[in-house]
Amino acid sequence: MPDACARSAERTQKAMAQDSSLADFWDTRYQQGVTPWDAGQVPVEFAAFAEEQPRGRVLVPGCGSGYEVRWLAERGHAVSAIDFSPAAIAVARQVIGNDSLLREADFFALDEPAYDWIYERALLCALPPRTWADWGAQMARLIRPGGLLAGYFFHADTPKGPPFGLHDTRLQQLLEPGFRRIDDRPSGTGLPIFSGRERWQVWQRLDNAST
Structure with a gap:
């Protein structure tokens, strides 16, 4: 019986x-240093977009190492970065160098005033997919x-991710009718894990959309 309990616990783990x-x-x-999604720099499309935005409140959820967070803070944005992985926060703390910008938090549990924009990066x-809605x-x-x-x-088509891929129609289902897409272009980041299958997009929150 103890062996069965041990095997059950092992399967659960x-x-x-x-x-x-x-x-x-x-x-x-993060503890093993297996982070193929980490570009180690600020992506080109992100930088061009952010340079055009007025200084405002920005959220970076799932911030990872946080290069973009540091970049935004240096340019005067009121940026807040969250990740629910303590190990990721530890890495970001070294990159960003400012603990006041970082929080260990679950994106889905956030309940706070709305942001001017949110940065989606992986x-x-x-x-x-069960969490996408x-x-x-x-x-x-x-x-x-x-x-x-x-x-x-x-x-x-990568059902056994992460990364979990999706098609454009699915993304539209997730965001419409609350948002409308105002920019869409191929990404030039070139990370091997994404193999040229990323797109840079900007979606605008509609004034009359209900939450």
Whole structure:
């Protein structure tokens, strides 16, 4: 009987280790230095977009190492970065060098005043598809009317992610009718894990959309 309990506990632990909706999944990867999604720099499309934005409140959920967070703060944006992985926060703390910009928090549990824009960088594709509807609803809650959701979206057939790819029609289902797309172009970031299948997109929160 004790052996059966031990085997059951081991199976549960292994299942949790493969569930990317849990912080433990990402802690393991950051602790082992397995972060192929980390560009180690600020992406070109992001920088061009952010340079055009007025200084405002910006959220970077699932911030990872946080290069973009530091870049935004240096240019006067009121940026806030969150990640639910303590190991990711530890890495970001070294890159950003400013603890006041960082919080260990769950994106889905946030309940706070709306942001002027949110930066999406490998958060959606890191999450299991069963959580995507909640991702879309939370984006609508956290972005003010007229505000923007800007970032990179992974378009692919990869059901065994992460990264989990999705097609354009699915992304539209997640964001419409609360948002309208105002920019869409291929990404030039060139990270091997995404193999040229990312697109840079900007979605505007509609004034009359309900949350």
